Amino acid sequence: MNRLEVRSISKAFGGIQAVTDFSLDLRQNDIVGIIGPNGAGKTTAFNLISGVYKLDSGKILLEGRDLTGLGQHQITRAGIARTFQNIRLFKGLNVLENVMTAADPYSSYNIFESIFRMGRRKRQEEENREKSMHYLDIVGLKPLAYENPESLPYGLQRKLEIARALATNPKVLLLDEPAAGLNPSEVGEFIGLVKRLHRDFDLSILIIEHRMEVIMELCRWIYVLNFGELLASGTPTDIQNNQEVTEAYIGEEDEECLL
Amino acid sequence: MDLVFSVITFTCITLLGVMGVFVVTGLTGLFSFGQASFMAIGAYVAGVLGIKYHMPFPLAIAAAVLCGLTAGLLVGLPTIKLRRDYISLVTFGFGEAIIAILNNSVSFTGGAMGLSGIPKYTSLWLVVLSAALCIYIVANFKYSKFGRQCLALRSDELAARSMGIDADRVKLTAFLLAAAITSYAGVMYGYYTTYVEPGMFDWGVSAEWIIIVFFGGINSLTGAVVAALTLASLPEILRFASEWRIVIYCVIVLIILNFRPTGIFGEYELFAKHGRTKTSKGA
Numbered sequence: 001m002n003r004l005e006v007r008s009i010s011k012a013f014g015g016i017q018a019v020t021d022f023s024l025d026l027r028q029n030d031i032v033g034i035i036g037p038n039g040a041g042k043t044t045a046f047n048l049i050s051g052v053y054k055l056d057s058g059k060i061l062l063e064g065r066d067l068t069g070l071g072q073h074q075i076t077r078a079g080i081a082r083t084f085q086n087i088r089l090f091k092g093l094n095v096l097e098n099v100m101t102a103a104d105p106y107s108s109y110n111i112f113e114s115i116f117r118m119g120r121r122k123r124q125e126e127e128n129r130e131k132s133m134h135y136l137d138i139v140g141l142k143p144l145a146y147e148n149p150e151s152l153p154y155g156l157q158r159k160l161e162i163a164r165a166l167a168t169n170p171k172v173l174l175l176d177e178p179a180a181g182l183n184p185s186e187v188g189e190f191i192g193l194v195k196r197l198h199r200d201f202d203l204s205i206l207i208i209e210h211r212m213e214v215i216m217e218l219c220r221w222i223y224v225l226n227f228g229e230l231l232a233s234g235t236p237t238d239i240q241n242n243q244e245v246t247e248a249y250i251g252e253e254d255e256e257c258l259l
Numbered sequence: 260m261d262l263v264f265s266v267i268t269f270t271c272i273t274l275l276g277v278m279g280v281f282v283v284t285g286l287t288g289l290f291s292f293g294q295a296s297f298m299a300i301g302a303y304v305a306g307v308l309g310i311k312y313h314m315p316f317p318l319a320i321a322a323a324v325l326c327g328l329t330a331g332l333l334v335g336l337p338t339i340k341l342r343r344d345y346i347s348l349v350t351f352g353f354g355e356a357i358i359a360i361l362n363n364s365v366s367f368t369g370g371a372m373g374l375s376g377i378p379k380y381t382s383l384w385l386v387v388l389s390a391a392l393c394i395y396i397v398a399n400f401k402y403s404k405f406g407r408q409c410l411a412l413r414s415d416e417l418a419a420r421s422m423g424i425d426a427d428r429v430k431l432t433a434f435l436l437a438a439a440i441t442s443y444a445g446v447m448y449g450y451y452t453t454y455v456e457p458g459m460f461d462w463g464v465s466a467e468w469i470i471i472v473f474f475g476g477i478n479s480l481t482g483a484v485v486a487a488l489t490l491a492s493l494p495e496i497l498r499f500a501s502e503w504r505i506v507i508y509c510v511i512v513l514i515i516l517n518f519r520p521t522g523i524f525g526e527y528e529l530f531a532k533h534g535r536t537k538t539s540k541g542a
């Protein structure tokens with residue numbers, strides 16, 4: 001059984017058909033890429049999988065369980081975590097708290113234990129703190145645990161988004177352009193991080209990315225979207241040699257990224 | 260001395276009201292323009308029970324808080340699913356509806372004439388203790404998973420939901436905690452003044468509490484407490500006429516908007532466990 005099965009999902013916004021009949025398979029411990037020109041519907045596909053938008057049609061299965069129609073938080077708790085293309089960290093919470101918040105749904109202490117500092121609160125808060133510190137350590141942000149997220153440079157904010165997503169204890173991790181805005185050495189570091197996550201966690205990763213070096217280096221399989229529809233899919237070598245894919249990128253600013 | 264005691268009592272009661280708004284508006288980002296109506300519920304329920312049924316004070320408090328929670332559930336359940344701007348409208352309508360009900364159910368509440376003869380059980384030490392306990396409760400709330408989740412969804416509700424946070428449930432929890440605190444404040448108020456009338460709890464009171472929270476800094480409990488203590492006691496001490504109170508608040512709002520949009524204290528906390536380390540560790 002596949003970890004994640006996306007079965008011919010579609011979504012239209014008014015007259016715009018953002019995603020049409022898109023299907024995708026993600027195996028256990030797999031890394032798969034989604035590429036395509038700007039406006040191709042990649043982020044919309046993520047928003048559909050993670051429940052931000054309701055599907056017009058289609059189905060989403062996680063380890064065979066039908067997630068269609070569940071709310072965002074239920075989908076996350078079922079095991080699908082994500083990061084955002086335009087970074088969306090929580091202002092008003094420090095770096096550590098940003099991560100703890102994602103693990104909070106696993107704490108079971110109630111409101112009375114909370115306001116009177118009783119019972120399970122102390123132990124569960126400590127557990128959460130330790131766990132979150134561990135995730136920060138993985139992405140290399142532990143020394144900055146008490147900083148404001150806004151004060152971090154862009155590259156570190158992207159890492160914090162990954163740590164926060166990990167804290168939801170996911171089976172599937174959706175990364176939306178995680179290398180956008182990173183400098184070349186940061187990109188290399190990021191590739192290393194994904195490889196480590198892939199090795200150390202039982203995690204299937206789906207990456208949207210414009211930077212081809214990331215996709216080529218990491219992905220077993222690639223889906224190419226264009227105007228909301230699947231243009232091609234295959235191994236990195238297949239895609240690199242696909243004439244149609246190259247043409248779809250012509251006139252794109254990111255053209256040079258492809259090769 | 261009486262004046263001093265009275266100023267302290269009213270200040271502590273306002274502080275209780277402000278704590279409720281701090282939880283709902285400061286931490287969770289929901290504007291409740293009907294918050295004072297929970298104070299009315301607390302004052303009237305406990306008042307009527309005390310006058311007509313001679314209910315013991317602690318029982319009257321429990322009954323009043325329970326009614327506040329029930330009302331909170333009734334207005335909260337359908338409201339939290341709405342967009343934020345609608346929430347302020349609905350809570351405003353709810354508040355005005357409560358006042359209309361109090362005005363019209365003359366046989367029970369005395370209508371616009373008010374309810375008089377409430378026993379004077381609220382003592383100075385009781386309100387001071389209540390205020391301290393309330394600050395303790397709200398601080399514990401802020402620094403628990405509940406407070407974190409409130410702040411997360413105030414900052415970015417979509418991202419919060421995507422992190423597995425049940426936003427509706429968290430909002431309702433915050434709303435109910437505030438309803439309990441505010442209706443308790445109402446009991447203290449009624450049992451201190453011994454007389455209440457519907458006009459004492461209109462939306463202007465709710466707005467005043469919101470202004471105090473913003474003045475202190477929406478994310479700062481320290482700020483909310485300091486702002487409540489100063490802004491609530493100053494006019495009492497100086498015995499300004501009520502029109503001047505409004506003028507003062509307007510001036511305060513203008514000052515905040517122009518010079519310190521994050522409020523006096525911003526996010527600062529006096530007893531925060533981990534101060535933000537300002538030693539930036541390079542790029």
Ligand SMILES: Nc1ncnc2c1ncn2[C@@H]1O[C@H](COP(=O)(O)OP(=O)(O)OP(=O)(O)O)[C@@H](O)[C@H]1O
Pocket residue numbers: 013016017018036037038039040041042043044045085
């Ligand atoms: N909430 C929305 N309302 C209306 N139209 C939308 C919405 N979200 C996306 N779209 C439209 O759907 C299409 C696909 O957008 P999407 O963000 O999925 O593209 P993308 O492949 O992620 O592009 P990029 O590479 O620029 O991130 C675009 O035409 C976009 O304008």
Ligand SMILES: [Mg+2]
Pocket residue numbers: 042043044085
């Ligand atoms: Mg996108």
